[in-house]
Amino acid sequence: MRRTFAGFLAIAAMSIALPALAADSDSKPDPLGDLIAGALTGTMPGSVEYKMKATLYHAGAKGIRALDSLGCKVVAMRTLAVDKTVIPRRTVVFIKETVGLPMPNGEKHDGYWYASDIGGAIKGNKLDLFSGQGASSMKPLMGLNLSTLSVTKVGEFKGCPPE
Template structure:
């Protein structure tokens, strides 16, 4: 998803920034002084969009969240799209606020431990809905068994910074 987004951003921005800059560029005198003077608008735009999570100009919602988990064995652990739920990736939403198949960025979840031992990048997949999920509320899937909820208990679920950052097709990545 990030590579695809970066490619789209690169294509759009290169023609606006890089082509005119290359046409007017003077020969470089030495690479060290050129690096200190060079401005990289494309790199700044991509690092802002990907490093900060949300795209420039996207709306940030303040939402409250609850957590849910599947039984210890993960029996019947499917979302409303019919896909397997993914620990620390699947989120249930109110489709009137955030449509299903939306990728969202939740700033407060960046750096949380993932089940595979890595760190969370803040990206979640809106692939589930629930009767109690109304308005500016989310339900974050923590994993399998009640112990999986421990990871999310360390953050304030009463006010999360949530931004829509894209869409996905099919099922969310596992």
């Protein structure tokens, strides 16, 4: 029997919809449905969307190091400074407002950022987006500075963020 991606999506949709249609109020959780829904939406089961105020930072400013708090090289348009009591370091997050922004290599941003840095001024629901080398690197992100962004935890990473 030949399986297609469309067939998989149909099965996934049914596994998500059928538990919702059950009239029994004592229905059990559907971990498989949650995993499939997470795979389709890019979120972890039970993940929460945070509303966080964004600021920007770049290399070359006074006090900004070339390494993050994990000892890794900061990566333009990927490194994120967070309050580690809200979003733990080594967390991969999805920020939908950054999807499509121009990356330093000319590609479009996919919305994924890596929480590998912390900052003294980053407290509570705030985050700091690393733009790259020099103040001019902040230009693509300037519209996001001091705005509230939608941030969803989507996973964890080991080692350093990818470059």
